[in-house]
Amino acid sequence: MPSHAHTAQTKAKPGPPASAGFDSKTLVHLLVLITITVIVYVNSLNGKFVFDDQQLVLQNPQLMNVHTLRDAVAIGTGWRQLLFLTYGLNFYLSGLDTFSYHVVNLLLHVVNVLLVYAIIIAAFRDDVRARFAAFAGAAVFSVHTLFSAAVSYIAGRSSELCGTFYFASILLFLKAVDSTTRRLRVVYFVLAGIAGVLAWQAKQEAITLPLFLAAIVFLRSEKKNWRWIAALAAVPAVTVILVQDQIRAIYATVTGNQSLVSAGFEKVLPAATYFRTYITAVVDYYFPRFLAPVNLNADPQIAPVDHWYSPEFLFAVVILGALAWLSVSSYRRAPLLSLGIAALLVSPITAYAVIPLADVVLEHRAYIPGLGVAFIFAWAFEWIARVYPNLRWPAVAAVGLAFTVMTVSRNAVYANNIALWEDAVAKSPEKPRPHFNLGQAYQDAQRLPDAVREYQRALALKPDFHAAYSNIAAIYLDQGQLDKAEEVLRQVTTVAPDFTDGFINLAVLYIRMQQPDKAIAAADRALQINSDSFAAHFNKGEALTQKGEFKLALENYKHAVYLRPDLPSFKLTLGVAYLRAGDREAALKVFTELTDTSLAPDAYRHMGTLYSSDEGHLDEAIFSLEQAVQLRPTFPDAYYDLGVLFLRKRMPDAAIRQFRETLQQQQDHGPATLNLATAQQIKGDIAGAKETLQSYLQRYGNADSPFVIQARRRLASLK
DSSP, X not given: OOOOOOOSSOOOOSOOOOOOOOOHHHHHHHHHHHHHHHHXXXXXTTOOOOTHHIIIIITOHXXXXXXXXXXXXXXXXXXXXXXXXXXHHXXXXXXXXXXXXXXXXXXXXXXXXXXXXXXXXXXXXXXXXXXXXXXXXXXXXXXXXXXXXXHTSGGGHHHHHHHHHHHHHHHHHHHHHTOSSHHHHHHHHHHHHHXXXXXXXXXXXXXXXXXXXXXXXXXXXXXXXXXXXXXXXXXXXXXXXXXXXXXXXXXXXXXXXXXXXXXXXXXXXXHHHHHHHHHHHIIIIIHHHHHSOOSOOSSOOOOOOOOTTOHHHHHHHHHHHHHHHHHHXXXXXXXXXXXXXXXXXXXXXXXXGGSOOSOSOOGGGGTTTHHHHHHHHHHHHHHHHHHSXXXXXXXXXXXXXXXXXXXXXXXXXXXXXHXXXXXXXXXXXXXXXXXXXXXXXXXXXXXXXXXXXXXXXXXXXXXXXXXXXXXXXXXXXXXXXXXXXXXXXXXXXXXXTTOHHHHHHHHHHHHHTTOHHHHHHHHHHHHHHOTTOHHHHHHHHHHHHHTTOHHHHHHHHHHHHHHOTTOHHHHHHHHHHHHHHTOHHHHHHHHHHHTTSTTHHHHHHHHHHHHHXXXXXXXXXXXXXXXXXXXXXXXXHHXXXXXXXXXXXXXXXXXXXXXXXXXXXXXXXXXXXXXXXHHHHHTTOHHHHHHHHHHHHHHHTTSOOHHHHHHHHXXXXXX
């Protein structure tokens, strides 16, 4: 395929470009780019899971059950398999420690910065000015604040990883069209195709890649090779036909958005309204922030555009048309500007207009169009270098420093959910979802008054926000206000019969009220809506346990642990369920696994209970309980269990020490009082036993407790 491009300053005959080559100056550029990229994003490495990160990882049972390298590789199957392969490897290496996830995101961004540098050099075709322009454009891409949404946000990796192969394909394609030998050209074309397929496997927004390659051919060729242009432009259409079933399923899922709509979130806009709104948002929201990335927002308020004749939509169409004309008309005199505009227009940022999504704007979608931003800034800085050569480096430094400061600050917003949603609430005060999400973040942090305040604000904006009512009811449950919780939850489950969390909270309520049959019915309804609800499975297990149906409960606990193996409390409950069901070996295995977690003291205590049921393993039981109190010195029940074991071993002095420690930590511990008196009797200390029982009765004699009655009987028998 011939390529006959010229720059505005050079009227050369058609031929290959001069190569910038890889020399010490290029090496310095690359090292500086790597350094500034790492510096800008180093404060993102300790960020927690936020927003969709939690759904992507914590609510992905296949990912959460990766235990071997084979498991990690196996997760990379199906839709976006390359992307989920990287998440599987992250989980295999570090579980839920987010550091490794952020490191991968940062490494991908570093690679992409270097690819952008190489693409600009390949596109510029001029050895003298190419490297400065490439460095300037890549530096802006490196530190541009809008791209923090892809780099600092773990779920933004989908755009980053797609971008890696998207950019690699563009670079290889440019190398191919400029190759001087047929064999080398074929090799580059094949590699470009492979990179394109990998980009698609990372994220399907790569469907726009062949269109941009067609734009490159169109812009760079004096004599238009329409066969190549048509062939490349046809690739997306052919791809859609080949995967139409998958696309149809995704379209139905995203447009229905049933799980969120049932919770009271906004419905997805109708296709025509969404198209108009999205095209308007591209011009009104994204484009200004490409040039000046200020007022960034994880959940911006985007007003629907209701009519084809709406002025804002018509203005957006005119702007897009003018940019397309400028791209076509300016290539000869400003190739970087022309390619930059094309990279914006023929990119995922416009492709999203055809599939209605719940979120009209998500900033990480702007990452791949960032190549166009890099081209445009490279063109601007190259113009400064020609017209005002002494200002070229100060200009790059000034823009880079300004973006760096803003990006470092923006990274901190993605550090945790409270920071993210406080920022979104400040910028979208009239949108209910940021208030709800902030309330949820506060609730997770046990800042309950703040959580209720945000839920109430969300409800003031959207009175049918069922999830907000349900979460308020959950707070009532935690506070023991069962009547208020029941009133709210009955209303929620009546008006929102497909809202899973409402029925889960209702099940919790009935468990607290000792009404297991009602709890089971509520949990079953939740499972009908979402069979993979870990909370519904767990609470059904709790209700079945209340009914004494331990084997049925065990199956539900096992399913809950499969769905959320990261929750030690679920595993602890599973271990106890195995004990109740008589499977000592399985229980011991679970408790042993938990000795490396935050619930190790509880696990050791239950191991003590398990061993204590066998007279031949009392020493193992004592060792386990001693481990429990060593790890958690304030643990009255474990001290009590130790005392009982020492009594069984006819060691009254040791038993007395444990019972006294129990009572020092919990003065109203009736069983410890009774057993302390027993141990004192065994030693012959009848006076001490009387004093122990009398002291207990003086303090708690008016309490309605079976231990008070037993203490009176024991005291009477000693007189």
